[in-house]
Amino acid sequence: MTFSRLQRFFWICAGTPLVMIEKYPTEYSKYSGIGATILFTALFAGLSGGYALYFVFAGSPFAELWSVLFGLLWGLAIFNLDRYIVSSIKKSSKGLKQFYQASPRLVFAVLIALVIARPLELKIFDKEIHEQLRARYLSDQKERIAKVQDSFRQKYALELAQIKTYQEEYDGLSHEVNRLREELKEEVFGSRTSTTSGVEGYGTYAKNKEQVVMVKQARIEFLASKLASLQEFMNQQKAVEGINNQMMLSDELLDRKAAHAGFADRNWALGELTHSSNDVSRSSADAIFFITLLFIAFECAPLIVKLLSDVGPSDVDIRESESRIIAQLVNPSLFSRNRLNREYRRPTSKITVPRTKRYFSNKRGAGRQG
Template structure:
């Protein structure tokens, strides 16, 4: 019982691959020596379409990333894309004429081979994005971090240009304040030395609060007054600039943290991920060269996979099924292009009632009247 069931399953699978090969099943069944060849061709076409569906669905998933129906749209598009590639591959393979010989076959198949290579490139790219997902995420992190720093730098540069006068005043006041503050501290030390009678190059060495001490104290008070004025001006300008920074969003500019960066990378679109893969494979370091080689080999693998049915059919000898199809097409073309007006097949075809297997009564009457 199990052997019978497995035989039935194999038979159905075999017929399914025959259908995928693009050659009529009725023709393949007549020639047992052709069964394996068309199973291989059909299986290759099917799995190419299967990978195309996965590739297309994965690519569209990033188009709708973040949407509640992203998975549904990706599944629907992947199914449609896989069926489209399946239909194209069947047409490409079935369109090869085995009646030609030698290089003529390759000349006839060259447009189909070019088309197959283009399909392979389209299929391979989204799958390469998935294979190098981890490396792409790291590359996107570096890019987003660089973009944020550049954006913050541009905003701050624009702000500095807009408020150049105020910032210039702050810088001037701050410079004067720092210089004056150092000088006031020095004069206080000199006043203290003068009062205590310490003899230096700037003190009299006479202990007590004398004339020199009073003069130094007046100088300190004058400079202290100027220092307080500068401090008030700086405080007012700083407060004004802080209000302007808050109003124009300067204070809100900051580098994203790890969690925010992960979220940004997770919703990155197809274009960003494709750029990251290209950047990863065109850098000069050893890791990038290794990744570039891997991407090249994957692309070549898909090209070989897509062209395999064509190559198999081109390199294989003319089989019984090819001869059968060629002769059937020749007979049909000969009948359809026959120039004999009294050809029985042509008259029956012209006067036959749609859906009937034989010619109508008008055709029979016409033929009987034309007999001598």
């Protein structure tokens, strides 16, 4: 009977010897399904591993090459592990005992499914992760600017305090000089108020007010010069400390930074999507949960199929062959003695005595007679 190459390849993927499968036609479809599931799990693992490593070497000229090589290596490793896990399950046990024996393999399959699912989830939720990273980078930039400015204020606290003092005095004197100038104008024009004499002309009161205005104006000019020198000094120090270079990221820079984010940042963003309290995040969390369950079911499918299936003829054949080989290795003399008995047995008698025994018994009898 001829078999297609694809069918034989699936049988090889299932981990069961081809000789055992080919002897029993009822086993063809079962092992074809198991092998195909193992193969497609390995393909998903290769895609997942290559996509994850792509972000590790993002920006490198050989990022695509390294991701392809690692994807192939990771896919082959998962393929080998799945193939071994499925082939190591024996159908000799019954009921729950068989599930107890397979439980470590099931746990290992779940872990493999979680590792495979995470990078693919990152790709599925790429747009949501991009927006989450934009918000994080913008927040980080604000915090960074605030920390730099706070450090600068602590370092130059004395100069900033002087600037504040001079500025407050300058503002107060400017307001007072403006008020005195209005009073001087009213005094000259003879307007009578609580602060003017009401006598028109440039008299004694007007001269006194003008003198006060000139003194305060001189103080204002002095304060202005001090403020200018201090401001110039602080601007120079800001340039030295790099304060002037601290600016908010533009939309273009945010998009570029989010597009080249590493695996850790993207994994963090996906975790934030699942732990936030808004409706969009809850919906994303549910989707991620069901995708993970899908991969767990997909990874455990070959194990579950083999556990739930009845004992097939290939399973019985494999068990008996293993038992016979083990018995022969443990006590090879047993098989040699049986072959010797079969060789010297008389075909006409029901119970025969080996010639070796007859020979030794005759020899012992002759010795007694002598």
